[in-house]
Amino acid sequence: MVSPAEPTGLEVGRLILATTTSTDDSGLLKTILPDFEARYGATVEVIAVGTGQAIQLGENGDADVILVHARSREDAFMAAGFGVNRQDVMYNDFVIVGPAADPANIKGLTDAGAALAKIAETQNVFVSRGDDSGTHIKEQSLWQATNVSLTDATSIKNVDKTFVRPEGEWYLSVGQGMGSVLTIANEQQAYTLSDRATFLARKAQGLDLEIMVEGDSRLFNPYGVIAVNPEKHSNINITAANAFIEWLTSLETQQLISQFGMDKFGQPLFVPDSAAWNAAK
Amino acid sequence: MNDLLDGSIQATRLIFSLDSALYEIIWLSLYVAGIALAFSAIVGIPLGAALGLKRFIGRRFVMALLYTGMGFPPVVIGLFVYLMFSRSGPVGALGWLFTPRAMIIAQTIISFPLVAGFTMAAVMGVDPNLRRQLLALGATGWQATLAVLVEARIGVIVSIIAGFGAIISEVGAVMLVGGNIENKTRTLTTAIVLETRKGNFELAIALGIILLLLTFLTNVAMLRLQGRE
CATH class of the missing domain: 3.40.190.10 (Periplasmic binding protein-like II)
Incomplete structure (x- = not known):
């Protein structure tokens, strides 16, 4: 089911992920993030806050990538030029x-x-x-x-x-x-x-x-992932952010997401929804 | 830096805006801290004076408890009060959880060891001969103790200032037992946490500045009570 993490040879370094408490509290990130860290030689620091603050952290350049669920706010964030590369991830x-x-x-x-x-x-x-x-x-x-x-x-x-x-x-x-x-x-x-x-x-x-x-x-509660625009803040690790987005929406990771929660609750907690996942269906 | 500057401007604007929600929050913060402090003083000053003046069995043990209480994490006290007043707790039937009453109880427990401990230290610093001479001159035990407290008043006021500082700035316990309910149990500190979480850094820092001002003004008032040196 889960393919062993194969290092990609990349070393993307430290990535600050601002996200909602639900992805962290549910244990999802703890389960899937080690795979990303192993593949990309990354260290992910998770800041779990409300969607409002997660978006604000992105605007202030205090996070490299945000994973949130409030579509109208995400669109406003993109429209104001704070974000690049927005992708659908999953929903609960x-x-x-x-x-x-x-x-x-x-x-x-x-x-x-x-x-x-x-x-x-x-x-x-x-x-x-x-x-x-x-x-x-x-x-x-x-x-x-x-x-x-x-x-x-x-x-x-x-x-x-x-x-x-x-x-x-x-x-x-x-x-x-x-x-x-x-x-x-x-x-x-x-x-x-x-x-x-x-x-x-x-x-x-x-x-x-x-x-x-x-x-x-x-x-219905869709989650989106957005890289913070490096043109707004020079300290953004955009390489790591883009690698994270590519990994999170990949078929393998989406498979991991679809299985999360089955062992403990008998039902998945999140439903995969990335473009790659939907194309494969 | 922008948030800090904008925050200062907004703090000034807010104070003069007479925003009813803001004044409700300020009032609740002062009300809860004030009542808790009054309870702490009623119990803590006599206890501190007794510990400073009398020698009795178990005194060292009580002192050790007091010192522990002075450094006890407020959030643990909050947790204790929460469990007491929880629906499944021993006094849950009172329905005090998520009301100002539970907040006052938590803050009293937090501030009382500080008031008692600093009062004790102040009383111990008074020349023991004062009390002996007053007693020799025919004063009753109560009169002599009161005279010692008056002599130690600077320290006693400091004990109250320390107690006030600890609870007006406290957030963990009031969040836990008060619940941060809008128009009901929201204080300045829990509002700051909330506005920060919402990403309203400017408003959060403005509330912080207001809290700082409030503490400063209260302390100036208390220092006047100390009287002149």
């Missing part, structure tokens, strides 16, 4: 999770927007990432698709980005990572939106929440 999906008792009665719904509307209507506690992460951005787009009235949620003004949230005490915007949000939701027996990978990993550790809604095409 979001799920709405909640307490087994399901007080909002949403279990089994296939329309994520309708489920959120019911949570709002019954005023059950919903925990939001509230941290400008890919998950938070997705959550806001789902709320916008409902007829729940939303309010400007930019907590402190004078910021160029704006956020929306439903009004009400039942909506908790906590500004933390997925793991912490699941912990808080578990404590409060509340609903939240989570990526499947992090949820399954935490569920295996005894989280007392269940998947309520899944399968809506709007819960």
Whole structure:
């Protein structure tokens, strides 16, 4: 299944990868990165943060390559000239999770927007990432698709980005990572939106929440990889960044991704989606 | 460098913008730290004075505990308070987790050893003859102790300043037990972490400057309490 890593003879050196917490927390990077490091004589330093900060690190030239999931932000990053060589990598999906008792009665719904509307209507506690992460951005787009009235949620003004949230005490915007949000939701027996990978990993550790809604095409979560433009910042290791992108989207690595999670959860956590993978299918 | 400069400009602008979310965050930070500090002072100053003045069995042991508490990682205290108040914890039924109450409890535990420890050191620095003479002159034990505390007031104020500094700048414990909930348990430090994570470095550094200013002003006020040398 996994071909042994054959050194390519290249020595690309140190690569700083800014990525979302989901790729790191799920254990995916730990599983696949040694293969890249062996093949390309590279040392990869992973900075696992929210999508917003990962993109900012790229803009500031503090990372060589970014692996994120927020298509509109990625497009803006490319349009502003901060990135070169954007490629699709893979996707996973979001799920709405909640307490087994399901007080909002949403279990089994296939329309994520309708489920959120019911949570709002019954005023059950919903925990939001509230941290400008890919998950938070997705959550806001789902709320916008409902007829729940939303309010400007930019907590402190004078910021160029704006956020929306439903009004009400039942909506908790906590500004933390997925793991912490699941912990808080578990404590409060509340609903939240989570990526499947992090949820399954935490569920295996005894989280007392269940998947309520899944399968809506709007819960689709595509990841893209982008090299930071070396013309913007001279310290960018573009050789390593391009090698990483080529490797990540190659058929062999995509095969690795498609197997990840099978042994532990009985289902893959990420679905390969690179051009090379789709061409081979 | 640009973020730093823009941050300073934005800090100034924010302070004068009367942004309600910002003032709510500042108020909560001061409220939680203030109450926690009051609890710490009520327990810590008498304990520090007792340890400094009295000789009793187990005194060295209590001192060792206090010194350990002074260097204890706040995040571990946060974790302890979290587990106590968690749904599955011993007092979880109170429902205090992710409320300012849990934050006050964590910050009290963090600041109390500092207040007691520095008070003890200040009291020990006072000439022991003062207390003896006052007692010989007919003062009661309480009066003599109070006189020693007044004599050691500079050190006692320093103990409170140290306690305040430790908790107003603390982030791990309040994040853990408060949950950083918008309009509810978000403090200046947790807001800084959040804005940094969001990539709003400029706003984050502006909040940092505001926190620094706030600490500075509070300390100036406390130093006035110390009185003149």
